[in-house]
Amino acid sequence: MNLIEQVYCRVYQFAFKVAIPVLPYRNPEILNAVDRIPQVLKKKEICSVLLVTDQSIRSLGLTQHLEEILKENGFALAVYDGVEANPTVKQVEEARKLYLENDCQALIGFGGGSSIDCAKAVGVLIARPEKNLEQLGGILKVHKKTPLLFAIPTTAGTGSETTVASVIVDPETEHKYAIMDFPLIPDYAVLDPETTRTLPKSITAGTGMDALTHAVEAYIGNSTTKQTRRESLRAVRIIFHNLEKAYEDGNNLKARRNMLRAAYLAGCAFTVSYVGYVHAVAHALGGKYNLPHGQTCATMLPYVLEAYGAKIYPQLKALSIAAGLCEMETDEALAARTFIKAVKDLNRKLGIPEKVKELKQEDIPALAKTAAKEGNPVYPVPVLMDAKALKRFFYDVMA
Template identity: 55%
Template sequence: MHPLKKLTCRAFQLAFRLALPFLPYREPKQLDGLDSIPPLLKWSGVGSVLLVTDRSVRSLGLTAPLEKSLAGEGIICAVYDGTVSNPTIQNVEEGRQLYLDSGAQAIIAVGGGSVMDCAKGVGARIARPHKPVRRMKGLLRVLVPTPLTIAVPTTAGTGSEATLAAVITDPEKKHKYPINDFALIPDYAVLDPKITLGLPPFITATTGMDALTHAIESYIGQTTTKLTQAMSEEAARLIVHNLPRAFADGTDLEARRAMLRAAYCAGVSFTRSYVGYVHGLAHSLGGQYGIPHGLANAVILPYFLEEYGPACWEKLGKLAKAAGLAQEGDSAQQSALAFIAWIKEANRTMGIPETIAELRAEDIPAMARHADQECNPLYPVPRLMDRQELEIMYQKLMAKEASPWISKPSSRTSGPISKLARRLA
């Protein structure tokens, strides 16, 4: 990276770090299960809500109890279930129109990170009716309160129930970008592990590695605080010891509860300390090819940790020790490499590929440009990279004959991951 650009990035990040104690961060209030939502809405004077979800979640019957209890309390519930895996501007606009048509006064999001991002986008458009989604891209472009929002995660990954971010895809430009604003932090969150029971193994794996990516990137960056360090350490420890269990046995309620807590902790951490280049590349891959965000993060993560090298060893090594992957007497390098080795082994045993099969060389320059614009100067990464250096990282992700796309695993629980789960239990 050019020295002047590097200086500009670090100056921006330093200013942001100094401003952290004065910024209006908050955590959502936690509710005890879906049954607590209708009484809260009645107490808040809300008589009509928009329920944002997707067809898969609704077809599994996960929203049915909530819809029934809302009706029982006389609360009108309009349902938008058109959210796709990488929520689009069209999804946001459709949800917004249904909110207006139904006279809704609050938003409930039941689903994974995509659903919560869509719901946040709807809230932003309600708050700023004359500002299109494309103009909300970046930092602090909403700035006014959104409707009361309740987030109910059905996966343990994005931590979106605790963050100020919504990531929206522009299909026309094949571009995926974050909207970051304090107004987007949900007012309430329901962390109910029973909702995540039976989640398919591959989704369990990729969303879990997504949460780990949040914990790691926020921890090894240069904008950490005591709170974010503690949250990342708790998240990493919980993920290392519970993700293999949740993958191997979808009905393990204790592991599911721990993973929801981990995703929440990682969300609290990265919404304050931000993420890094792993996310920049993952967003571009999602926008260009529709690759699920958690899967992209899981594939990309070890490449950047290796590329950062000594620049991240001290912090990554400390996190490895907090997660129980290294001994106190191990050097920073030994500890960091042990963590990277664990990530690679976990990916392999859970059927997560080493490369991105869809990635095409001719698309790399445009994607690297988008990633550079998103990440620099905002993300306080251990080592700065410019567009040309990011292009090299994309090239490393391209599928080779020696490492083809690995098919998704079946729901069977035998094999290496079960051994890994037993070893960490």
């Protein structure tokens, strides 16, 4: 990247970094079990709620307990279970209709990132009925209080229960956009391991590694705060001690609970401190070949860490210590290499591929451009790279 572009990126990132203390970031309050929800609703004098979820989650019976306890406690409950991967404008509209018809006063997003994103978007339309979703896309366009929102993640990874964003797709225009504003941060994150018990092994692996990538990218970037550094280190420690256990035995509820906590902490960290080129590259690959996000991040992570080189040795040493891989006395370069190797080993144990077999060489120039467009100037990465430099990562993972 040339010097002028570098200066532009760094000035842009610096402006966002100095704004962190004055922006209304907040971490959602944690509830440790779904059973806690009725109590909160009573306290807030709410009597009618809309549950937003998807059909497979509901048919697996995951929402059953929540539906029962809400009804037993006398709450009126409407259910929208039409969310699909990448919630569409139509799905959000359908859910909003149910919310209004049933005079709902609060929202519960129950599922992976998509259900939670859909619930957030319903809240946006309730707060801003005079606008459509497309008009509210982008940064800080909502700025009005949205209804009370509980986020119940069923995968421990995306961090959607903590973030300011909701990603919506308009299939008619093929437009995918994010609505990003502080009122979208859920009020409560319900971290109940029972909701992740039936998660298939490959999803436990991919989403768990997504959480690790969030923590690592937030930590090695230039926009960290004391709090986000602490959250990232805690998340990394928990993931290295629990992900394999949750993967090997899905019924290990202690490991499942710990992974939910790690994903939450990593989500809080990257909401403030951003991600980096692992995500930019993984999003480009995922968009082109429809690949699972977490798995693609996991595949890319060691390559990108290696490419950053000595610039991030101190950070990788701290992460290495947090993961229990080395000591304070360990040489910095050795600690960094140990961390990268441990990520590769973890990938192998979790059945995550080292290469992206779908990737075609002729697609690389366009993919690198897409990745550069996402990453620059927003992501405060430790080493800046333009599209030309980012190409290397695609060659790295070519089968």
